[in-house]
Amino acid sequence: MYNTDMPTRAELPTTTQLLRSTAIAIAGAAVLLVTIVLPAEYAVDPTGVGRVLGLTQMGEIKQQLAAEAANDDLISAVTIVEGEVPLAGDATALQSAAASMNAAAPEQPAAAWRDEVTLTLAPGEAAEIKLVMKRGETARYEWRADQGHVNSDLHGDGTSGQSTSYRKGRTEASDTGELTAAFDGSHGWFWRNRSDVPVTLVLQTSGDYSQLKRVL
Structure with missing residues (x-):
């Protein structure tokens, strides 16, 4: 080497x-x-x-x-x-x-809701709440479940036979937003409890509608 x-x-x-x-x-x-x-x-x-x-x-x-x-x-x-x-x-x-x-700076007041509905759904049970609205009217909403989860469908049925779905949700516990009616009729939420425990839903609404009703 x-x-x-x-x-x-x-x-x-x-x-x-x-x-x-x-x-x-x-x-x-x-x-x-x-x-x-x-x-x-x-x-x-x-x-x-x-x-x-x-x-x-x-x-x-x-x-x-x-x-x-x-x-x-x-x-x-x-x-x-x-x-x-x-x-x-x-x-x-x-x-x-x-x-x-x-x-x-003063604290801002919480949003004032016009109506509040509480529903209790057993596993597999469904419920439906509708707002009677005219075309172009807008309503604010918020709903939440205390436990478990639900499937939801925000939809509308018109007085002249129209129908539409604004939003669908799967296995969710809350939602908030605005609903603007596409036509005269009833517009609202269908929920079904898809969890294995009873679910208590709280729906709060305000805005332009003449009536809130439970149809299911």
């Missing part, structure tokens, strides 16, 4: 040569830092070389974007009182506005 010969002492670099190489490397890194890195990343250009190369402009854009992002994060966490909008970038004013809002 051939082994590489060890270098002689004369072939090894001297301490002076090592120090000179180290100094050259440090100087080169410093030049790159001052002329390339600082202008491109932080828009700091003490020599003017970065602006000639277009790097300072790049750094200015990066700094501006970073400042805007930080300002947006702060603004998004604060709901500003109308007529008391602080200047963008004024962190102290934004924090003061947030504290004022938390201290003075």
Whole structure:
């Protein structure tokens, strides 16, 4: 097997040569830092070389974007009182506005429901509730089950024989939204308990309808 010969002492670099190489490397890194890195990343250009190369402009854009992002994060966490909008970038004013809002903002009242119906369905049992509505009328609703799950069908039956299904759900425990009547008639919900335990449903409604009725 051939082994590489060890270098002689004369072939090894001297301490002076090592120090000179180290100094050259440090100087080169410093030049790159001052002329390339600082202008491109932080828009700091003490020599003017970065602006000639277009790097300072790049750094200015990066700094501006970073400042805007930080300002947006702060603004998004604060709901500003109308007529008391602080200047963008004024962190102290934004924090003061947030504290004022938390201290003075009244709680919003819960949505007022016009009707509430409670149904208890045994496993496999079904029920149907309808709202009597005219075409274009809109009602808000929310229903929820205390346990288990149901299949649901939000549909409408028209006075002139029309029918439509607005929404179908499978193995769900709640739903909320708005119902806009596609035609004059009865519009509402059919539920069937598909779980193995009794389910108590609570339906709350409000809006444009003349009557709420149970048809099944």
